[in-house]
Amino acid sequence: MDMDIACPRCKTTKYRNPSLKLLVNVCGHGLCESCVDLLFLKGSGNCPECGVALRRSNFRVQLFEDSQVEKEVDIRRRVLRDFNKKEEDFATLRDYNDYLEEVETIIFNLVNNIDQLETNKKIEKFKKENRELILKNKARAGREEAELEALLEQEAAMEEARRAQLAMEEKEEKRRKIRNKEALIDELMFSTGNARNIVQTFAESRAQDAASQAAQASSVPAPAVRATQFSTGIQIGRGSGHVEFLPVPRTDDTPLFHYEPPQRIFDGPAPPTLLDVDQNGFLAHIRSASEEERAGGYNSNISCLRALEEAMSGLYYRAHRGEAVF
Numbered sequence: 001m002d003m004d005i006a007c008p009r010c011k012t013t014k015y016r017n018p019s020l021k022l023l024v025n026v027c028g029h030g031l032c033e034s035c036v037d038l039l040f041l042k043g044s045g046n047c048p049e050c051g052v053a054l055r056r057s058n059f060r061v062q063l064f065e066d067s068q069v070e071k072e073v074d075i076r077r078r079v080l081r082d083f084n085k086k087e088e089d090f091a092t093l094r095d096y097n098d099y100l101e102e103v104e105t106i107i108f109n110l111v112n113n114i115d116q117l118e119t120n121k122k123i124e125k126f127k128k129e130n131r132e133l134i135l136k137n138k139a140r141a142g143r144e145e146a147e148l149e150a151l152l153e154q155e156a157a158m159e160e161a162r163r164a165q166l167a168m169e170e171k172e173e174k175r176r177k178i179r180n181k182e183a184l185i186d187e188l189m190f191s192t193g194n195a196r197n198i199v200q201t202f203a204e205s206r207a208q209d210a211a212s213q214a215a216q217a218s219s220v221p222a223p224a225v226r227a228t229q230f231s232t233g234i235q236i237g238r239g240s241g242h243v244e245f246l247p248v249p250r251t252d253d254t255p256l257f258h259y260e261p262p263q264r265i266f267d268g269p270a271p272p273t274l275l276d277v278d279q280n281g282f283l284a285h286i287r288s289a290s291e292e293e294r295a296g297g298y299n300s301n302i303s304c305l306r307a308l309e310e311a312m313s314g315l316y317y318r319a320h321r322g323e324a325v326f
Contacts, residue, residue, distance in 0.1 A: 005020065005022065005065075007030070007031060008029070009032075009048055010035055012032055012034070020032055021033055023036050023059040023060060023062060024059065024060060024067070024070050024071075024074070025047070025055075025058050025059050025060075026052070026054065026058060026075070026078075027049075027050050027052045027071060028067040028069075028070040028072075028074065029047050029049045029050060030062045031048075035048075036056065036059055040056035043055065043056050068111070072107070072111045075110045076107050079107055079110070080103070082127050083099075083103045085099060089137075106123065176209075180205075183202075184198070184199070184202045187202070266309065266312060266314070267313060267316050267317040268312040268315035269315060270312075271305065271309045271312050272305070273305075274302075274305055278301055282304055283300060283301060283304055286300050286301075286303070287300065
C-alpha cells in the first residue's frame with residue numbers, strides 16, 4: 001500500500017507525511033527529499049546504504065517499489081544510450097542476436113555487481129570503436145522521435161478540427177430544424193391549402209435535404225496524412241496513407257463428417273442383431289442380469305450377442321487356402 005512507503009534513513013512514512021516522495025539514483029536505493037537535501041548539500045555524496053558515490057542532480061522520483069528493479073531500469077537506460085545499434089547495422093541475423101546477448105550480459109553484470117571493472121572497460125572500448133555509428137543512430141532516433149511528435153500533433157489538430165466541424169454541423173442542424181418548424185407553422189397559419197398536404201410536402205422536403213447532405217458527406221474525401229514509419233517499417237499513427245485490413249477468413253471447404261458403420265468381416269454367417277436377440281428367443285436359456293450387474297452397465301442380451309458372434313465367426317474360413325468361402 002502507498003501508506004507503507006517509508007524513507008529507509010529517517011523512517012518517515014507516507015501515512016505521517018502524505019506528500020512524501022522517494023528519490024532514487026543509480027544504485028537504486030530510495031531516499032526522501034529531505035534526506036537528499038541534507039546528505040547531498042554539496043552536490044555529491046555517498047549512498048547511506050551501499051556507499052556508492054552519487055550526484056544530487058541524478059536523483060529522480062522512484063517508480064518501482066523494488067530497488068533492484070529501479071536500479072536495472074536506470075542501468076538499462078544508460079547502457080542502451082550507447083549500445084543503440086539496429087538490425088540493419090549487422091551483416092547477418094546471427095551477429096545481431098549475439099550483439100543483443102552481449103548487451104544483456106553487460107546489463108546483468110552491472111545490476112548484480114559482477115566484474116564491474118571489466119564490464120566498464122568493455123563499454124568504454126565499444127564507445128571508442130563505434131563513436132560515429134553511435135552518433136548516427138542517436139541522430140536517427142532523434143529524427144524518428146521528431147517525426148512521431150509531428151505526426152501526433154497533426155493527428156491532434158485533425159481531431160480538434162473534426163470536433164469543431166461536428167459542433168458547427170450540429171448547431172447548423174438545430175438552426176435548420178428551427179427554421180423548418182417555423183416555416184411549417186407559418187404555412188399552416190396563413191395558407192388556405194389542405195393541412196395534410198402541407199405537412200406531407202414539408203416531410204418530403206426534409207427527406208430530400210437529408211439525402212443530399214448524406215451524399216455530400218460521403219463524397220468528401222478524408223484528409224490524407226503522410227505515411228510515417230519507424231526504422232523497422234512499422235507504420236506510425238492511425239491516419240496513414242493506406243489502411244491495411246485483416247484478410248477475410250476463408251470458408252472451410254472440408255466436407256462434413258458422415259458416420260458410416262464399420263464393416264466387420266466374420267468369415268461366417270451374419271450374426272443376429274440386438275433386436276433379433278431380444279425377439280427370437282435367444283435369451284431363453286441365458287441367465288438374466290441382476291440389479292447390481294445392470295447398475296454396472298452389464299446386460300444379458302449384449303453377452304448373448306457376443307457369444308453368438310464368436311460362435312459364427314470363421315465358420316467359412318479354409319485354413320489350407322487362407323480364404324473364406326460363402
